[in-house]
Amino acid sequence: MSGDLSQPALRTTALLVEHLVSNIAPRHGWASRYISLVVMYKCLGKCVPLDEVEGLIDSVVASGLSLERFQTTPPPPRNIGTSHDVHTGGRPRHVLDLDWAIELHVMGNPWDAVADALGVCRHTLYYHLERAGLSPERPAFTEMDDETLDEHVAEISLKHPLAGKSIVQGHPKVRGLHIPVARVQESLWRVDAIGVIVR
Structure with missing residues (x-):
C-alpha cells in the first residue's frame, strides 16, 4: 500500500x-x-x-x-440502585436489593454508607431489613480461645510477615470467623511482637 x-x-x-x-x-x-x-x-x-x-x-x-x-455524559442519578413497586396510592415503596446491602455491610461498610449507596436513608433500609426478617446487626463474634487464635495469627504472620492487624483480621473473616480487632491485635503482640514494633 x-x-x-x-x-x-x-x-x-x-x-x-x-x-x-x-x-x-x-x-x-x-x-x-x-x-x-x-x-x-x-x-x-x-x-x-x-x-x-x-x-x-x-x-x-x-x-x-x-x-x-x-x-x-452526566452522572447517573443518585438512587440508581432502587426501584419502586406498583403505585397503589400514597408514596411509592422502594424495592431494595437487601442481599447486596448485607454483602456491603459484611465487607465492613457502615449502614449509613450502604443506605447512601442504595439512595435511601438508613431508617428506610432498617425498615426493609425488618420487613424481610433480617437483622441489621453485624454477625456475632466467634468464640475462640487465645491459643487457637494465636495459631491462626501465627500462620498468617508466617505467610504475610508485613501484614498488620487489619489484614490479619481479614483472613479469619474469609474463613467465616468474626474476631474483634482488639483480640487480633493482642494476639499479634503475643505471636509477633517484633513484627508489630517494626510495622
Missing part, C-alpha cells in the same frame, strides 16, 4: 484525526500529543505499512471519542 491520502478509508481516518486535533484535543490539553500523531501519520505513512498506522490512529481516535463521551 502507498501513503496516498486519496484512498477513502485513509481520508476518513485523516478527517477523524483532524477533528480530534482541532475540536476535542484543545479542550482537554491534548493538542501536542495528537498533532504529533498526525505528523507521524503523514511522515510514517510512506515507510510503515499503512494498516499499522491506521490501526494506531483508529485506537487513538476511539479513545479520544470515548473520553469525550464520558466527560460530556
